[in-house]
Amino acid sequence: MNTATDDATLFPNLAMPRPLRGQLLKWIGNKQRFATELISYLPDRFGTYIEPFIGSGAVLGTLAPHRAMAGDAFAPLVEIWSTLRHDPKRVVDWYAERHALIGVMGKGAAYAHVRASYNERANGADLLFLSRACYGGVVRFRKSDGFMSTPCGVHDPIPVAKFAARAMEWHQRVAGTEFIHCDYQELMARAQPGDVVYCDPPYVDSQAILYGAQAFRLGELFEAIALCKQRGVFVALSIDGTKKSGKNVVAIDPPSDLFRREVLVNCGRSMLKRFQMDGQTLEGEVVSDRLLLTA
Helix, strand or coil, rough: CCCCCHHHHHHCCECCCCCCCCCCCCCCCCCHHHHHHHCCCCCCCCCCCCEECCCCCHHHHHHHHHCCEECCCCHHHHHHHHHHHCCHHHHHHHHHHHHHHHHHHHHEEEEEEEHHHHHHHHCHHHHHHHHHHHHHHHEECCCCCCCEEECCCCCCCCCCCHHHHHHHHHHHHHEEEEEEEEEHHHHHHCCCCCCCEECCCCCCCCCECCCCCCCCCCCHHHHHHHHHCCCCCCEEEEEEEEEEECCCEEECCCCCCCCCEEEEEEEEECCHHHHHHCCCCCCCCCEEEEEEECC
């Protein structure tokens, strides 16, 4: 395993050096600040990189593999990534059109307008702007009907020119990735011996308000990982670690023979908890992810 985080020559599968200059999407649980550390625990050589919970794409974008598959059960999210790969100008136009509403309507009204459009018909173009403009990047959904309910953020959304530059960089970094709208189990079933799978699923303790998390079952993911391991696929899993929340410490115990080792990755303070506590400072709300590795 490679433990040097600054030598891209050790990763012959990679198309570009790390790191990225900025996020494409604001997204809860974004791993971009820790992506290089996470990547350092992956095999130096592998076949196809597979990410079945694409989210913000932080690890994928930082890794920038020549050959990858990434997917999600959330169709509007996959629409953003697939369009970015094939037609980045269209993604920039999506953002520019919605950002222009701020000058006409004001930020709050523009955000409400786009959110209403998304809730009428879920789509990637609206979701892209909402993810950049919503409070804390916490794109949350009502369990009963999938209604996107996050309020507008206090920040100003990233300017169009700056977003366009990021979109082009991300477009280059995902050029070798096939984006697939599918369940994680379906995507993981495609993994072949020598491939690498990185899983960053919804966190069972804290993310029930997020898309897809209501139906997620960690035990089923463990079963899919076991099948990959049997086929000679390397799997890395980011999951709730020692997460201090008041007096509560999350502890999840996977099957004893599934993972060979684990490391703790300090992720700083919880943005989701900040959202739930209405912006209060969170001196004691520190999240440490467990990175579980099958080899």
